[in-house]
Amino acid sequence: MEEGRTEKYISCKWLESGVCFDNGVYGSNIKLCCYLSAPGGGNTMIFENYHGEKIDWNRFFEIKRKYREIQKSGGTVEGCRGCIFLEESDWDGEDYIDSVIFDHFTRCNCNCSYCYTDENKKMYNKLKTYDIYPIIKDMFKRNILRAGGAIGFGGGEPTILPGFDKLLSLFIKKGFTNIRVPSSGIKYSRIIEKGISTGQVTVVISIDSSSKDTYKKIKRVDAYNTVIKNMIKYAKAQRPGFYNVTSKYIIIPGINDTKEELENWLDFCKKNYIELLVLDIENSWLTKYREDKPDERILDLIRYVEEKAKEMNFYKFELCDRAKYLFN
Ligand code: SF4
Numbered sequence: 628m629e630e631g632r633t634e635k636y637i638s639c640k641w642l643e644s645g646v647c648f649d650n651g652v653y654g655s656n657i658k659l660c661c662y663l664s665a666p667g668g669g670n671t672m673i674f675e676n677y678h679g680e681k682i683d684w685n686r687f688f689e690i691k692r693k694y695r696e697i698q699k700s701g702g703t704v705e706g707c708r709g710c711i712f713l714e715e716s717d718w719d720g721e722d723y724i725d726s727v728i729f730d731h732f733t734r735c736n737c738n739c740s741y742c743y744t745d746e747n748k749k750m751y752n753k754l755k756t757y758d759i760y761p762i763i764k765d766m767f768k769r770n771i772l773r774a775g776g777a778i779g780f781g782g783g784e785p786t787i788l789p790g791f792d793k794l795l796s797l798f799i800k801k802g803f804t805n806i807r808v809p810s811s812g813i814k815y816s817r818i819i820e821k822g823i824s825t826g827q828v829t830v831v832i833s834i835d836s837s838s839k840d841t842y843k844k845i846k847r848v849d850a851y852n853t854v855i856k857n858m859i860k861y862a863k864a865q866r867p868g869f870y871n872v873t874s875k876y877i878i879i880p881g882i883n884d885t886k887e888e889l890e891n892w893l894d895f896c897k898k899n900y901i902e903l904l905v906l907d908i909e910n911s912w913l914t915k916y917r918e919d920k921p922d923e924r925i926l927d928l929i930r931y932v933e934e935k936a937k938e939m940n941f942y943k944f945e946l947c948d949r950a951k952y953l954f955n
C-alpha cells in the first residue's frame with residue numbers, strides 16, 4: 628500500500644503492528660500476540676524456535692504481510708477466529724512495530740495456583756531466557772520500532788528478569804507512554820516507580836484477595852503484607868490526579884469468590900488511590916464454563932462487583948478479556 632494511505636478491513640493492532648517474544652507452553656517463539664483465550668486459540672507464529680538470534684526483518688514482515696492479506700481478503704487468520712480484538716478500522720498497512728509483548732522468560736518469585744507455570748514450576752523457574760536488549764536496540768536503529776502502541780510484559784516476573792531495568796529505561800527514554808508491567812509485587816522496582824512518576828508506566832498487580840489467608844492459598848507464598856506495602860508505595864509515586872497502578876483480581880471459584888473478599892479489595896484500592904481495577908476469571912474455569920455452564924452464580928458476582936465499583940466511582944473498572952467472554 629502507498630505510504631500515508633489507509634484501507635478499511637477487519638484486523639487487530641497486534642496482527643498489523645505488534646509482536647510477542649514468547650517462551651513457555653509452546654516453546655520459544657516469535658508470535659503475533661500473546662492472547663490464547665480467543666476461540667481460535669491465538670498463538671500465530673512468525674518464527675518458531677527462536678532464542679535471541681539476529682532477526683531477518685525482511686522475512687519477518689513478509690510473514691506478517693501474509694497474515695494481513697488474509698484479513699484484507701475478508702478471511703480470518705485461524706488463531707484469530709472469534710477474537711474480541713478484531714475490529715473494522717482504517718489500517719495503514721505499513722511495515723513497522725509499535726506494540727511489543729516481552730514474554731520470553733518464565734522465572735517468577737511467586738507461585739500462583741492458576742499460573743501456566745504450575746504444571747512444572749521447577750522447570751519454568753530454570754528455563755533459559757535470552758538477552759532481548761540487542762534486538763530492541765536494532766529495531767530502534769532501523770526505525771522499525773516506533774512509539775504509539777503498547778509495550779507489555781508477560782512472564783515470569785519482569786522485575787527479576789536480568790536486564791529488565793536497562794530495557795524499561797530505554798522505552799522510557801524513547802518516549803513510550805503506554806508501558807504495562809504486570810508484576811507479582813513482591814520485589815519493589817525503582818525503575819517502575821520512575822515510569823509511574825512520569826506517567827509512562829502502569830504496574831499491574833494481581834492481588835486476587837484482600838486477606839493474608841486467601842492470598843496464601845492462591846499464591847502459595849507468604850507475601851501478602853509485602854505486596855500490599857509495595858502497591859501503596861507505587862500508588863504514592865503517581866502524579867496527582869493520574870493513575871498508573873492497576874489492581875487485578877482473578878476470581879477463582881471456590882477460593883476467593885465471596886462478596887466480602889471482593890468488597891474489601893475495592894475498599895483497599897479506594898483508600899490507597901489505586902483507581903485502575905481489572906476483574907478477571909480463572910482460565911480453567913472459563914474453559915469448563917464454555918463446555919457445561921457450571922456456575923451461573925459467578926456471573927452474578929461479576930455483575931455485583933461491577934455495580935459496586937461504579938457506585939464507588941473508580942477512575943476505571945474493566946473486565947479482562949476472559950471475563951468478557953462469559954457475557955458474549
Ligand atoms: S489472536 Fe486476537 S489479539 Fe492476537 S493477533 Fe489475532 S486478533 Fe489480534
Ligand code: SF4
Nearest residue numbers: 735737739742783811
Ligand atoms: S505472578 Fe504471574 S508469572 Fe508469577 S506465578 Fe503468578 S501468574 Fe505466574
